[in-house]
Structures are given as C-alpha cells and as structure tokens.
Amino acid sequence: xxxxxxxxxxxxxxxxxxxxxxxxxxxxxxxxxxxxxxxxxxxxxxxxxxxxxxxxxxxxxxxxxxxxxxxxxxxxxxxxxxxxxxxxxxxxxxxxxxxxxxxxxxxxxxxxxxxxxxxxxxxxxxxxxxxxxxxxxxxxxxxxxxxxxxxxxxxxxxxxxxxxxxxxxxxxxxxxxxxxxxxxxxxxxxxxxxxxxxxxxxxxxxxxxxxxxxxxxxxxxxxxxxxxxxxxxxxxxxxxxxxxxxxxxxxxxxxxxxxxxxxxxxxxxxxxxxxxxxxxxxxxxxxxxxxxxxxxxxxxxxxxxxxxxxxxxxxxxxxxxxxxxxxxxxxxxxxxxxxxxxxxxxxxxxxxxxxxxxxxxxxxxxxxxxxxxxxxxxxxxxxxxxxxxxxxxxxxxxxxxx
Amino acid sequence: xxxxxxxxxxxxxxxxxxxxxxxxxxxxxxxxxxxxxxxxxxxxxxxxxxxxxxxxxxxxxxxxxxxxxxxxxxxxxxxxxxx
Numbered sequence: 001x002x003x004x005x006x007x008x009x010x011x012x013x014x015x016x017x018x019x020x021x022x023x024x025x026x027x028x029x030x031x032x033x034x035x036x037x038x039x040x041x042x043x044x045x046x047x048x049x050x051x052x053x054x055x056x057x058x059x060x061x062x063x064x065x066x067x068x069x070x071x072x073x074x075x076x077x078x079x080x081x082x083x084x085x086x087x088x089x090x091x092x093x094x095x096x097x098x099x100x101x102x103x104x105x106x107x108x109x110x111x112x113x114x115x116x117x118x119x120x121x122x123x124x125x126x127x128x129x130x131x132x133x134x135x136x137x138x139x140x141x142x143x144x145x146x147x148x149x150x151x152x153x154x155x156x157x158x159x160x161x162x163x164x165x166x167x168x169x170x171x172x173x174x175x176x177x178x179x180x181x182x183x184x185x186x187x188x189x190x191x192x193x194x195x196x197x198x199x200x201x202x203x204x205x206x207x208x209x210x211x212x213x214x215x216x217x218x219x220x221x222x223x224x225x226x227x228x229x230x231x232x233x234x235x236x237x238x239x240x241x242x243x244x245x246x247x248x249x250x251x252x253x254x255x256x257x258x259x260x261x262x263x264x265x266x267x268x269x270x271x272x273x274x275x276x277x278x279x280x281x282x283x284x285x286x287x288x289x290x291x292x293x294x295x296x297x298x299x300x301x302x303x304x305x306x307x308x309x310x311x312x313x314x315x316x317x318x319x320x321x322x323x324x325x326x327x328x329x330x331x332x333x334x335x336x337x338x339x340x341x342x343x344x345x346x347x348x349x350x351x352x353x354x355x356x357x358x359x360x361x362x363x364x365x366x367x368x369x370x371x372x373x374x375x376x377x378x379x380x381x382x383x384x385x386x387x388x389x390x391x392x393x394x395x396x397x398x399x400x401x402x
Numbered sequence: 403x404x405x406x407x408x409x410x411x412x413x414x415x416x417x418x419x420x421x422x423x424x425x426x427x428x429x430x431x432x433x434x435x436x437x438x439x440x441x442x443x444x445x446x447x448x449x450x451x452x453x454x455x456x457x458x459x460x461x462x463x464x465x466x467x468x469x470x471x472x473x474x475x476x477x478x479x480x481x482x483x484x485x
Contacts, residue, residue, distance in 0.1 A: 205442050205460040221459050263439055299461030300438075 070109025295324025
C-alpha cells in the first residue's frame with residue numbers, strides 16, 4: 001500500500017521577529033534581528049539579551065480561558081488560530097474527531113512556575129495560584145489548542161528539549177500516515193525568558209554575551225527567545241478534496257539519538273538523523289538545496305553540525321545553501337524547529353534563503369556556505385530543517401515543493 | 403606544589419574518580435574524566451572559593467584549559483590582578 005502523502009496547508013507563528021508567519025518571514029528576508037535588551041525584572045541576572053516578543057493581541061481568546069494558560073500556551077493558541085485560518089479551516093468546517101495536535105515544548109509554563117516560587121518563597125503566601133499546574137504542565141499547549149478550536153482527534157505534547165518541535169512534526173506526520181487523523185496541527189511553543197529559566201541557563205555558561213553569531217569564529221553562545229510556530233499538516237488527499245492551499249509537502253522525517261552525553265553533541269547522531277530523513281523521503285543528498293541549521297551559536301554545536309553535514313552530503317555540502325535563522329529569532333527551545341519551518345516553507349515558495357546574521361569572521365571548522373548576513377535568491381526544491389537537542393535527541397525534517 | 407595548586411587539585415578531584423594524590427599540574431583534564439560540564443562546575447567552585455570571576459563560557463574554558471596547570475595559572479593570574 002502506498003504511503004499517505006502529507007502536506008502543509010497553513011502556517012502560524014509568533015516570536016521576536018513578528019506576530020504572524022508572514023511578518024516573521026519578512027523579517028528573516030530583511031536580516032533583521034529580534035534580539036535586544038531584556039525588559040523583564042532581571043534581579044541578579046548577568047544576562048541582558050534575549051529575543052523577546054512585544055505586545056500581544058490576546059483579544060481572540062476568552063478572558064476566562066486566558067487565565068488558565070501559561071504564556072507558552074497563549075502563544076501556541078494564537079499561532080494555531082493563524083495557521084487554521086490560513087488553511088481555510090473555520091471552526092465547524094471540519095470533522096472534529098479527525099483533527100488533532102502535537103505540540104513540542106522543551107521547558108514548561110515557566111511564568112507560572114516562577115510566579116509560584118515567588119509567591120511562596122518571597123511573598124510568603126500560604127499557597128501558590130490555584131491554576132499553577134494547568135498553566136505549567138508542558139502538555140498544556142496542546143490541550144489548550146484542542147479546547148480553543150474543538151480538536152477531538154490525537155492531541156498530545158512532545159518534549160525533547162531543543163528538538164521538540166521537529167519531533168512533534170514527525171509524530172504528527174505519523175498520525176496522518178497511519179490514518180489516525182486527516183489533519184494535525186504541529187509545531188512548538190516555549191517561553192524561556194523568565195528569571196528562573198535564564199538564571200539556570202546562565203549556570204550552563206553557554207549564553208552569548210552580546211549577540212548570536214552562528215558559525216562565526218567569534219561566536220560565544222546562544223541567545224534565548226520566546227516563540228511559537230504551528231503548521232497545519234494534512235494528508236494530500238484530504239487537502240486536495242477540500243481545495244486547500246498547499247504550501248509544501250513534508251517528504252521526510254529522520255530521528256536518532258547520540259546515546260552519548262547529556263550536553264555534548266556527537267557527529268554520528270546528527271548524521272544518522274539526516275540520513276534517516278533522506279531515506280524516509282527517498283531522496284539522495286544531492287536533492288537538498290537548503291538546510292536550516294540547528295546553528296545555535298555555541299562552539300560545540302556549530303562545529304559538530306558542520307562535520308555532520310559534511311559526513312552526510314559529501315561534495316554536495318559545498319553546493320547547498322545553509323543558514324541559522326536563530327541569529328535573528330534566538331533559540332526558542334521547543335519552538336525553534338517550528339519557527340524554522342516557517343523559514344523552510346517560505347524558502348521553497350519564494351526561492352529565497354534567509355541569512356545567518358551577525359557573521360563577522362570565518363571559522364575553518366565551520367566552512368559551509370552559511371549565507372552570511374544577507375538573504376540570497378536561489379531556487380529551493382527541497383529544504384531540510386535540523387534540530388539537535390541536549391540529551392542527544394535529534395530530529396530532522398525535509399520539506400519539498402509541490 | 404603551591405597552595406593554589408593544592409586547592410585546585412582538591413576541587414578537581416571532587417569531580418573525578420582520581421584522588422588528589424594521583425593528580426598533578428601536568429595531568430590532562432580529559433584523561434581524568436573532567437569534560438566540559440565538570441570543568442564548568444570546577445570553574446564555579448573556584449570562583450566561589452577565591453571570590454573571583456572567571457569570565458569564560460563552557461566552550462572557551464574547555465578550549466583554553468587543557469591541564470590542571472592551565473587552571474592553576476588562570477586562577478593565579480586573576481588573584482594577582484586583584485579581580
């Protein structure tokens with residue numbers, strides 16, 4: 001039996017670059033940075049940069065429902081609403097039992113947990129807010145999306161640190177291929193920019209001091225960002241039958257684990273995930289035109305990712321276009337792969353590779369064509385999106401024009 | 403072996419399977435099970451002990467501090483500079 005083909009029929013997103021997928025893509029093409037000074041109460045934090053989201057229009061969400069949400073759930077619901085609208089899926093226009101959601105989250109409702117600790121330990125209150133658990137639980141983003149839009153098919157959260165969104169997309173693709181649903185909302189949401197999360201990331205000593213400069217010799221770490229991205233995934237048959245706008249096809253998903261170190265990446269694990277993705281897509285390495293790199297801007301990732309790409313693509317590694325859009329929207333952890341999916345889909349649709357900004361100094365250990373500082377026009381038939389996480393959990397997806 | 407060296411070795415041995423007597427300034431960190439994460443913890447312990455700030459992120463520390471002696475030299479420079 002032939003495999004069901006899966007396509008993307010709508011996109012939604014919100015991050016420091018913009019409050020919808022279109023404005024995020026425009027900012028990427030312009031090479032605009034969303035990274036700036038933090039506006040939160042920093043207490044004793046040394047870190048003073050992040051990729052923050054500005055004011056958010058929450059008016060589409062009922063106030064009582066909003067009060068049950070952590071901020072990451074709010075971002076997920078807003079992005080899901082945008083994606084459903086773009087896909088032409090109004091509430092009531094679909095079979096609720098045949099539509100689900102898989103949403104990646106690396107952290108949790110960080111704002112709710114920070115507030116709870118502050119209430120108990122600083123304010124000396126006798127109890128935390130009654131809604132702390134539903135606001136904080138990592139699966140809440142998927143649950144809130146299902147409630148807001150009436151999705152009654154497979155709905156679950158996915159967590160694999162920085163690979164969460166790509167694992168969520170892969171899991172959603174599986175639901176569709178297996179016939180468990182006709183439509184899946186898939187992506188990620190995370191809000192690490194609160195005191196408690198930044199404080200513990202500071203301790204790891206992988207945060208950049210001034211800016212995120214992936215693949216540049218003077219890079220000194222990653223920059224955290226808030227964000228969410230959601231795609232409407234749908235079987236090709238279903239999308240065609242209802243005349244949906246088809247943006248791209250998800251042709252392959254590849255997953256692997258390093259099974260090595262909790263923080264230090266290997267070359268073999270990411271290579272295996274990229275190979276598995278190509279195998280799943282039935283494509284040779286030469287078919288890939290653009291890779292949206294994991295490209296965190298840490299010494300370790302960018303070096304090993306370069307080696308892994310060379311191991312998989314051989315001579316083709318020098319032909320393909322590569323970039324790390326994290327240089328602009330920061331590392332949104334569980335949402336990263338989803339925001340980078342917006343980059344990949346639009347790279348295919350518009351024939352533009354978004355840049356790696358902040359690049360100032362070549363690094364012989366990162367010697368791929370990283371599309372430095374300025375977007376570049378080039379035909380993109382197939383785009384690949386890499387995600388490699390702490391814990392050695394790797395997930396790679398491949399998208400194709402259709 | 404001076405006081406700084408002895409103190410650094412004492413802290414490093416806490417993150418290694420080797421005991422202090424088996425570690426010298428010439429010992430390579432990698433060979434006694436001190437990887438980048440352990441080294442970051444060592445650096446933080448040294449900051450707390452000496453009341454100094456070692457402005458190295460995890461990768462920079464790993465790239466520049468290869469032996470126990472490298473760590474000792476870095477600490478002594480910072481102490482002497484009054485940091």
